[in-house]
Amino acid sequence: MQTYLTTTTAAAALGLALFASPAVAGEAAVGAAEPAYSVWMAESIMSRGQGIMTGQGGSSELLQAGITQRALGAVAMRYPAGATTPRITQYLEESAASVVPFTSNATYDALSYPMDRLSTGNALIGLASTSDNETASTEARTAADALRQSIDLNRRNDLGGLWYYVYPNWSYLDGMWSLAPFYTHYALDAAFHGSVDGSSENATTEALDDMVFQLDLLWNHTYNATSGLLAHGYDASRTAVWANNVTGASPHVWGRSLGWYSMALVDTLQILPPTGPACKYRDSILLKWRILASGLLQAVDAATGGWWQVMDEPGRAGNYIESSGTAMFAYALLKSARLGYLPAEDVMEALTVGTRAQKYLTDAFVVRDANGTLSYNGTVAVCSLNSTATYEYYVGQPINYNSVLGSAAYILASLEVEH
């Protein structure tokens, strides 16, 4: 009998570093006149105390913690001997511990937080696996288990699609980056798998089947073959004011939601082993990413090298280049070129486009503060389908200064450029 459970506790420790780039011998952060942008932005995020959950930070606070953990883990992995790496690792542990009180009751969490809650799961697996503090480790484990269990408790539409939040039958692209890498990592990790889902290989199969199924359902309901892009979400009951009467899709392509979906595909591919029974799940994800990457290369703005807030209305009055979606696409394209997820004919273009996009972000949105920190501009606030979902709605949402949804994605893009 073949086993799916290929990873070990040692690999679970990777949860802390969050499946980052392999370490390099050279140390870009040391001895240079300025630190690498990835390290510099990470230090700046920490100096602002961001990504630590307080319960007072609004509806996206768990997602802010999750993306901050992801970025800090990647920096620590890339620069293991960096001068600030011990502090980055400690901060990552503090961030993971800070979400424990908010994620340890599966019933409550599943019903009161959006899918975003799951974005913190891999850092909790990492903390549980590596902490010397037994209490902290046990608490992190409880929270990781509760998050996993909350997937089973999450409400679903008639098709089996997970609701993103409290809105009946609606599924969003945005939830997938929080769901898929955690669902996959947990299912494949021998130290975790089975504690809440029956301890059988079937449970791993069911989890991975469902993970791919969720990506698939969203794709089938939101993909537009003309643009090569995916709409923000869909309503399976097609009753929402914005729902397409055939597919249920919302009318517009929102940059950051497609950014989350892109990162979901690429980060999950990195977790799925290239051999063994679980490798079969790679095929449909790889196929989706190749189609989507081609759509992203088409949709990039020729003048700036960034991507529009409303991607299906490039250049329309009120539309603008948005700094979180652009960072996510730059990261996903560069990483997938590096790891061989793209067909040969797209690799050079993906590298060129991704590198140019990160440079544009640095020039247009990174602000050098007098005291030496970096700030980050141009990241749109939350865009919800609990709205008219019109063009005017998307371009009328406020711009946030120093949103980690943008600056942490910028770190991930910058790490790829620094490779």
Ligand SMILES: *[C@@H]1O[C@H](CO)[C@@H](O)[C@H](O)[C@H]1NC(C)=O
């Ligand atoms: C979780 O929260 C629910 C709803 O508030 C509550 O009924 C339940 O007792 C809690 N479970 C645990 C284990 O604390």
Ligand SMILES: *[C@@H]1O[C@H](CO)[C@@H](O)[C@H](O)[C@H]1NC(C)=O
């Ligand atoms: C261990 O972790 C617990 C829970 O996070 C914390 O309250 C305690 O202060 C930690 N102990 C030490 C020695 O750091």
Ligand SMILES: *[C@@H]1O[C@H](CO)[C@@H](O)[C@H](O)[C@H]1NC(C)=O
């Ligand atoms: C959600 O879908 C179910 C099953 O199709 C349906 O009964 C229910 O009315 C839908 N809810 C809304 C608010 O459309």
Ligand SMILES: *[C@@H]1O[C@H](CO)[C@@H](O)[C@H](O)[C@H]1NC(C)=O
């Ligand atoms: C696993 O799945 C197979 C095929 O669906 C089924 O025959 C078997 O009973 C399941 N085993 C367990 C332990 O649930």
Ligand SMILES: *[C@@H]1O[C@H](CO)[C@@H](O)[C@H](O)[C@H]1NC(C)=O
């Ligand atoms: C999505 O569409 C493809 C192609 O039509 C189909 O094979 C697949 O079963 C669909 N997936 C879901 C979850 O509906």
Ligand SMILES: *[C@@H]1O[C@H](CO)[C@@H](O)[C@H](O)[C@H]1NC(C)=O
């Ligand atoms: C698909 O995209 C094209 C090009 O952006 C657009 O004209 C068309 O309305 C879209 N179709 C749907 C169903 O949204």
Ligand SMILES: *[C@@H]1O[C@H](CO)[C@@H](O)[C@H](O)[C@H]1NC(C)=O
């Ligand atoms: C669906 O919407 C389209 C475009 O608004 C409309 O032309 C068509 O008649 C509608 N079909 C149904 C079955 O309502």
Ligand SMILES: *[C@@H]1O[C@H](CO)[C@@H](O)[C@H](O)[C@H]1NC(C)=O
């Ligand atoms: C650095 O300057 C920025 C911009 O003025 C400010 O927001 C931030 O609080 C300062 N950071 C520190 C550590 O003083």
Ligand SMILES: *[C@@H]1O[C@H](CO)[C@@H](O)[C@H](O)[C@H]1NC(C)=O
């Ligand atoms: C941030 O961007 C807005 C435009 O979106 C601009 O008005 C503002 O001056 C920028 N802030 C800084 C500090 O550059």
Ligand SMILES: *[C@@H]1O[C@H](CO)[C@@H](O)[C@H](O)[C@H]1NC(C)=O
């Ligand atoms: C959905 O939108 C309505 C109308 O703006 C608002 O009253 C309600 O609080 C929103 N629901 C949630 C869960 O944010």
